[in-house]
Amino acid sequence: MIEVDNLHKSFGDTHVLKGITTSFEKGKTNLIIGQSGSGKTVFLKCLLGLLTPEEGTISYEGRIYSKLSGDERRDLRQEMGMVFQGSALFDSLTVEGNVMFPLEMFTRQSYAEMKERVDFVLNRVNLVDAHDRYPAEISGGMQKRVAIARAIVMNPKYLFCDEPNSGLDPKTAILIDNLIQEITQEYEITTVVNTHDMNSVMEIGEKIVFLKNGKKEWEGSNKEIFKTDNEAVTNFVYSSDLFKKVRQMYIEERN
Amino acid sequence: MNYLSAIGSYAIMIREVFKKPTKWRIMRSLILKEIDELIFNSLGIIIFIAIFIGGVVAIQTALNLTNPLIPKNLIGFATRQSVILEFAPTFTSIIMAGKVGSYITSSIGTMRVTEQIDALEVMGVNALNYLVFPKIIAMLFYPFAVAIAMYVGVFGGYLANIAGGYSSSGDFIEGLQMDFIPYHVTYSFIKTFVFAFIIATIPSFHGFYMTGGALDVGKASTTAFVWTSVVIIITNFILTQLLLG
Numbered sequence: 001m002i003e004v005d006n007l008h009k010s011f012g013d014t015h016v017l018k019g020i021t022t023s024f025e026k027g028k029t030n031l032i033i034g035q036s037g038s039g040k041t042v043f044l045k046c047l048l049g050l051l052t053p054e055e056g057t058i059s060y061e062g063r064i065y066s067k068l069s070g071d072e073r074r075d076l077r078q079e080m081g082m083v084f085q086g087s088a089l090f091d092s093l094t095v096e097g098n099v100m101f102p103l104e105m106f107t108r109q110s111y112a113e114m115k116e117r118v119d120f121v122l123n124r125v126n127l128v129d130a131h132d133r134y135p136a137e138i139s140g141g142m143q144k145r146v147a148i149a150r151a152i153v154m155n156p157k158y159l160f161c162d163e164p165n166s167g168l169d170p171k172t173a174i175l176i177d178n179l180i181q182e183i184t185q186e187y188e189i190t191t192v193v194n195t196h197d198m199n200s201v202m203e204i205g206e207k208i209v210f211l212k213n214g215k216k217e218w219e220g221s222n223k224e225i226f227k228t229d230n231e232a233v234t235n236f237v238y239s240s241d242l243f244k245k246v247r248q249m250y251i252e253e254r255n
Numbered sequence: 256m257n258y259l260s261a262i263g264s265y266a267i268m269i270r271e272v273f274k275k276p277t278k279w280r281i282m283r284s285l286i287l288k289e290i291d292e293l294i295f296n297s298l299g300i301i302i303f304i305a306i307f308i309g310g311v312v313a314i315q316t317a318l319n320l321t322n323p324l325i326p327k328n329l330i331g332f333a334t335r336q337s338v339i340l341e342f343a344p345t346f347t348s349i350i351m352a353g354k355v356g357s358y359i360t361s362s363i364g365t366m367r368v369t370e371q372i373d374a375l376e377v378m379g380v381n382a383l384n385y386l387v388f389p390k391i392i393a394m395l396f397y398p399f400a401v402a403i404a405m406y407v408g409v410f411g412g413y414l415a416n417i418a419g420g421y422s423s424s425g426d427f428i429e430g431l432q433m434d435f436i437p438y439h440v441t442y443s444f445i446k447t448f449v450f451a452f453i454i455a456t457i458p459s460f461h462g463f464y465m466t467g468g469a470l471d472v473g474k475a476s477t478t479a480f481v482w483t484s485v486v487i488i489i490t491n492f493i494l495t496q497l498l499l500g
Contacts, residue, residue, distance in 0.1 A: 048377050049377075050373060050376060050377065073379075074275075074379040075379075077376075077377060077378065077379035078378070078379050080377060082373075082374065082377040084370045084373065084374060085370070086369055086370055088369060088370035088371050088373065088374040089371075090371055090374075091365075091369075091371070101378075102378055104278070104280075104281055105277070105278065105281065105378065105380055106378075106379070160377075
């Protein structure tokens with residue numbers, strides 16, 4: 001479980017995060033949603049330790065990040081997996097090399113052991129024939145799957161995804177969403193996904209935190225988001241005609 | 256104030272490069288890859304430039320020897336001194352600042368833009384050690400390239416001298432051997448080691464701390480080349496004063 005208490009982050013005079021308090025539960029797919037510029041990415045980078053907040057605490061299973069020593073932080077980071085928006089695969093390494101990278105860096109496993117683990121995770125993300133290909137030679141959806149494989153190869157306790165299905169076609173986006181949810185439940189990971197994709201919200205949002213102007217405006221599940229009367233949430237979630245109709249149907253059905 | 260801040264950030268970067276080393280097994284392959292990329296892949300251009308620079312020095316010296324009282328062996332002497340003291344170490348380093356420096360800035364900058372550096376940091380890897388340290392070690396082999404440039408430069412001077420009929424082969428070789436001070440080669444190699452460090456680290460600094468997109472990678476490469484050249488020129492002046500003055 002990740003607990004966030006009164007988190008503040010500024011860049012110069014711009015106050016980006018304004019006292020966010022929330023928690024992300026283990027074994028659940030937690031989503032951070034909000035408009036562009038609402039502070040989602042900054043929040044995610046604070047959770048990852050890439051940015052240091054001015055005020056507030058982030059606690060991982062009771063371990064407060066700001067109070068950890070350098071070695072303890074490095075150990076904690078090895079419990080984290082991250083899927084970046086652009087996949088962030090290493091261009092100079094093959095798919096297999098990318099997934100094997102954390103194992104080579106942080107374990108003393110033999111090549112055969114590492115290879116076995118890499119084959120297992122690549123199988124798990126349904127990528128069986130791409131081992132020797134370079135990131136530039138595979139599609140965006142495959143790159144995302146390689147990024148997920150690299151993120152889970154070390155059996156992380158925490159999985160962070162920054163807009164994992166941006167730039168993907170709807171079908172592949174759903175596949176990636178489902179894969180993230182399956183992995184989260186299968187390995188009991190605390191997953192935090194940064195997204196503004198409404199399909200993801202409806203499909204996998206077991207817990208949703210809605211940010212507006214750097215503040216937590218609302219939180220709940222994908223079932224509760226249908227019922228909420230919070231104007232900011234409804235304006236954001238039901239900005240498209242399709243979702244407006246879906247909500248109308250839901251309300252009529254409920255009445 | 257910005258310059259002071261940049262110098263401070265550069266010093267902090269250098270400290271971080273030597274902290275928390277990457278596993279030797281991985282580092283060894285990175286170093287070998289960088290030696291190939293930074294040194295071996297530069298030998299062609301270094302040899303090409305050195306041979307012509309040596310030739311030009313010999314021709315210009317010969318053309319300025321209008322006084323018949325000045326011995327012709329001065330062509331060999333001037334070529335040797337110019338190539339060993341200045342052209343091989345400094346001129347080659349400026350070229351390397353362009354070739355190797357822009358490669359370093361653009362490769363690291365692209366990794367920054369595409370979040371690959373963030374990915375390393377999230378994993379708990381010391382990204383500066385992983386990316387910059389192998390380049391510094393690889394550049395320790397740069398003096399070998401400069402030694403080749405010295406040899407080829409003098410040889411280029413010899414060829415131009417003979418082809419142009421400015422002096423005899425004997426005169427040129429006599430000039431090469433005249434008043435030779437071995438310390439000049441040592442001075443040249445000391446300079447080269449310092450330039451190698453500058454060529455490895457300043458472009459790395461500009462790539463690692465760049466912000467923006469693809470266009471900014473290009474801008475960072477240009478800025479890195481300008482600053483690497485400026486620092487090489489200033490360092491050259493200081494080292495010459497310290498070592499020869």
